[in-house]
Amino acid sequence: MVFIAHIRESDKQIQSVEEHLLGVKALAETIGDKIGVKHIAGLAGMLHDMGKFTHQFKNYIIEAVQNPENPPKRGSVDHSTSGGRLLYQKYHTGVPSRGGWILAEVVGNAVISHHSYLHDFLNSDQESPYLRRVEERELPEYERSMENFFTYVICEEKFQQYVSRAVEELEEFLSKPFAANGESKLMLLTKYIFSALIDADRTNTRLFEENRSEEPEQCRKDLFETYYKKLMDKIRAFQEESDADTPINILRRKMSDECDKFAEKPSGIYTLSIPTGGGKTLASLRYALKHASREGKKHVIYVVPFTTIIEQNAAEVRNILKDDGNILEHHSNVIDDEQDDDEDQSGMINTRQKLKLAKDNWDSPIIFTTMVQFLNVFYARGSRNIRRLHNLCESVIIFDEVQKVPVSCVSLFNHALNFLKTYGRSSLILCTATQPALSRVKHQLDINPDAEIIQDLSQVIDAFKRVEIVDKATDELFDNEKLTQFIREKLDEVQSILVVLNTKTVVKNLYCEWESSEVPLYHLSTSMCASHRNTILKKVRNHLKHGEKVVCFSTQLIEAGVDVSFDCVIRSLSGLDSIAQAAGRCNRHGKREIQQVYVIDHVEENLDHLPEIKVGKKISKKILIDLKANPKHHGGNLLSVRAMDRYFQEFYGDLDKSLNYFIPKLKKEMTELLMSDKTINSYYLAYKDRWKKHLPLYIANSYRTAADYFQVIHDHTTAVIVPYEEGKEIIVQLNGSGTIENLSGLLRKAQQYTINLLRYERDQLAQNGGLVPLLGGKVWALAETAYNKEFGVDLENNSELEDLLI
Template identity: 75%
Template sequence: MDYIAHIRESDKEIQSVEAHLLGVKALAESFGDKIGVKHIAGLAGMLHDMGKYTHEFKEYIREAVNNPDSPPKRGSVDHSTAGAKLLFQKFHQGVPSRLEWILAEVVGNAIISHHSYLHDFLNPHLESPYLNRVQEKHLDEFERSRQCFFDFVISEMEFQQYVSNALVELEAYLSKPSSENGESKLMFLIKFIFSALIDADRTNTRLFEENKIDEPEQSRKELFDAYYQKLMKKINSYQVQEDAKTAINVLRREMSDQCDQFAEKPSGIYTLSIPTGGGKTLASLRYALQHACRENKQHIIYVVPFTTIIEQNAKEVRKILSDDGHILEHHSNVIDDLNDDDENEDGIINTRQKLKLAKDNWDSPIIFTTMVQFLNVFYAKGSRNIRRLHNLSKSVIIFDEVQKVPVSCVSLFNQALNFLNTYCDSSLILCTATQPALGFVELERKLDMNKDAEIIQNLDRVIKAFKRVEIIDKATDELFDNDKLTDFIAEKMDEVQSVLVILNTKTVVKRLYRQMEVSGVPIYHLSTSMCAAHRNHILGQVREHLNQNEKVICISTQLIEAGVDVSFDCVIRSLAGLDSIAQAAGRCNRHGKREIQQVYVIDHAEENLNHLQEIKIGKKLSKRILIDLKRDQNQHGGNILSAQAMDRYFKEFYTEFSSKLNYFIRKLQKDMTELLMSERKHNTYYQAYLHNKKERLPLCIVNSYRTAAEYFQVIDDQTAAVIVPYDEEGKDIIAQLNGNETIENFSGLLRKAQQFTINLFYHEREQLEQNDGVVSLLDGKILALKETAYSKEYGLDLENDGRFDLSMY
């Protein structure tokens, strides 16, 4: 009897269960092999849909296809428990065998979770959702599934040998020297196996639905070598320019050459502290391409704090490499899948399933993404995020402006990097002019930085040579409001051609922009309320004025300060963390074409920082250092931006937040690190279980993965991505996403939509829904703004009053 895994929408062709299981097994093996766990991942692949070997599932899928308007009742078929149950029965019974029990738990949890998210082994109610599925749940046709699996997929003898191979891999993985404890190692292993399974399952299903065979891509080594040649042609072209011999340009070339030479070293965790304006993007790309060619890496990934840097850097890299198809920008998750459990839609290719199957797995050679998306891969709920994890292995990952790691995520960030370094054969570059103290000995979970980690030699000399601005302290003796600031900006515009003002809150930025008026001077506004395409348009206009040496004022939130390539004559920065002041200074006299220019630090009285604790504390610590320097100009190396000042700032900053570095979950009164990776003796849920039940939980792993994920959000308030109707292209994307597209078309549209998304806080979403400013597409999986809720000046318009006509864009 034929058992069905999927039925193709176009021609009703059937994919058999064994074809699907063996196809997913092969893909999962290839993903797992990257870190030496080929058979562990393959085990998950071959067992994940074993529960489809039932009359019940066969009847269910036929009924669903034949009656699409009245599909079977949700929850009527469970096909993802059987494979995990088989592992539990064969290897998790009787006298505990540590490795066999761990293998059953690691692979079993991935299997039962592959339509939603990883289960807790022990949850806050002192129950085990994992055990409830694999031990307690009764499956009517389990014996049929088991027998079919051994008849059609793999014999029992071959299966036993396969498991033996997996156990060898598990022992090797666990015994590898690492600073992480056993629970941390297992947490990352489970997540990697889950990632491999999710991607293998969706890729195999997509290929079947599209009636395609996955063709092998061009060798990444050949591709990266070709890229390297193009990059060097560009770098060498600078040597024939008139200013090639200036001291600054000679130093830029020296640092670029050092990056090239450093690429010969083994993969590790290194720092690249090129000062602002030192050619960091091209130098880091040179290291990445050279190292990728030498060490056979598969991906080069740039992780940045703000989407503005994605847009700028990706554009620059595309131009040099003359390749658009292999470079991916990933700003945000356009599709909301955090609470999905689509097991009862599996096998039927509807619009929701097409969205799930769309390629969204970071398999591109070069990827630009954000710190939020990087951390979501490891710790956020939803299968779309974690699907990408395995593609972080065998990669060069460059963390641009790494000082912007949110303080609550410092420990989680450090441990993710330690895992990628120790197990995943990835090289990790912390790239910034203001290095945070992530290896600070006082941190409970510090970064395992390589010895002699800095790529650039004689850094103090380099920093001194790149000094192009003077920091003027106007924050310790007086307060500014927008009235006073307006007068000060007008005064500066009498002295210079261009002024950039960076304030800490969108509200005050918007008010100042509305209030600011200087005769004959164009004034521009930038904030994260604008989509990427909109910000690019504004920045393009600003750069045009700057290039023509015309008068211009730009008023922005901090999004402009981290890596955006603009150069103003004067910068005014509202007091914030020392790293923010340094980054703001990097937007002034950026290329050193003028004598020393001024950066003014002010204290703005109208900013409400009560919900921006990191900025509030950073402001306090920076002010303390400014006061020290006012009393004694020889303190802190005699400069607010010295390496000594920056080191002191970050150590004090992390000390101030010491109780939050492990991602404290207020509602549970626990650190997220405890939920994910605490040992039994420190796991309060397990200790409570022992006390209440008077017995040990019959599991090797007792951590709470799903509970942790449910509380994880990189920023304080959870946001949702929404597509905006900016420009005709934005409107077209919204219109097409509301139609019945193929998986391939959905993949392309989701990629294009990255330039046309903003993130809404949930209170903003609620206000827009009340004002009829937002529309749901594709059964609520995608959100889009209506045209009346987006402004050509400010971006998001919560009032949805339709004051601006977007047709001109």
């Protein structure tokens, strides 16, 4: 008898349950093998759809195919609980057995959750959704599905041997020294197994639907060696240019050489503190490609704080490597799958399923993404996020401008990096001109001894001094009117001025209030999509290249890594790291004498919803006051190593209670939900008090609750595609019904035409007709009248059609 897993849309071919389970098992084993848990991952793969070995599911899927207009009741057949129950009944009953119980919990949770998100082992109601699922859920044909599983997939004796191998792997995994407690290990292992299962399941189903065989893995070692040769050719070409022997270029070359040499060291967590303008992107790429080739890494991943840097860095790397197909830019999740629970899917591949199967698992050799997306992989809800986790292993990951890690996520960030170092065999480079104190928090980063790649750091910083900081913040206050006058005065002295303020509202108001002028004015903010910002930056760079007058008003997005060089920068008071980054946009290549960076205190900025900027501003002002009283304090320079160390100590000290992601509604830290010892877990203690017994589980972590509350940016955002240039055609095509491959390509293209709306922005646009649902509301787009050629998103939805860039 053939039991059906899927029926192909194009030709109604059947994929049997055993074919699917064995295919997913093989893929999951390959993924698990990366961190030494081949059989644990394979166990999840072979069990995940055991519940499809029933007449009930077979009738359900056949009826869905025969009656597409009137299908059976959705969700009427549970096919994901059976595999979890089998593990629970066979290995989690009777006398507690550490290995068997933990294995059943880790793998069982992944199996029962593979159509939604990991279950809580214990929640705030002192209940266990995991136990309720594996113990109480009604499964009419459970015995039949188990019998068929042992008949068609693997016999019981071999299954027991397989489980024994998995228990051995588990014990070895737990015995490995790790900079955290056992609960943290189990949390990260569970998420890794879930990642392996999700990707293996989606990949096998996609290959069946596309009628393809599994793609052979490209030899990444040869590819990275080819890339390295191309990069070195480019570096040698730089050395033949007329200005190659200027002091700054000689120093850039020296630091690049140090990165090359450092690539021969073992993988670990290291710091790269190249000053702004020191050639950080190419130097770090040189390390990454050489180390990846030597150590057999599968990916080189750049993680940046803002999407603007993705565009610039990716373009720079593409220009050198000449291989667009192997370079992925991932700005945000275009598809909203956070609340998905598709247990009700019938086995037929409809449009909704195609979105889920679309290739979006970060398997490219070179990836550029954001800190938001990196943290979402580990901690946010949605199968699309966690599916990518395993591809962070066996990688070289460059964290550009790592000082921008949100304060609330510092401990979670450290746990993720420690896992990737210890288990994931990845090399992690913390890249910035202003290294934060990530090892001074409670959940410390397991950074390597002698971690700094650049030698004689203080001398390097002195040699790169191209600006002086002018304090205009301690004695006077600025509003937009006064700032406008100040800018006009400076335009009599210099050709180009960059003004960086802390809020989008004040930037936009300053731009709009500027009276007509012959000087070209430009506006930049995250309300504009990546392609739009690129267009503006190209215009700005063209003015700068020809020495023409130009003024650019921007939020902080321009600070981190955007390669522009103005004669003068005006920066609204904020954290020292932000001031340092803004200073890096002034006299960037040292072609002029020392230029001025003016720090002002802008009274019109409302920072009540920006606590990190507010705290940073307060500490920076204190340091400025110290320097005014005694110019020798803090190393005699606002941006000295001593000043920066003092800044980060105070910054993390003031925000100490936020470092472990405190959740006000629960009055609990995220770290307790994910990795606290049972003996001090408040949910566990409440459970004991209520039920007068111990929780019959080794793990008490609350995975789904934690994911529900996790947001890197605390005000939830929604990604929407905007009708700017090619974005309009992408919106039109997404309204059609394409293949999985076509959808994958469109979603990749859409990254350049996507912006993230805050909750109030989405609500306002929804009310005034500015939002358009695509693909059943799984993807959203802006109406044409809700996007403006100067500012991007128009919340009023009344931009004139003739003003649109389409």
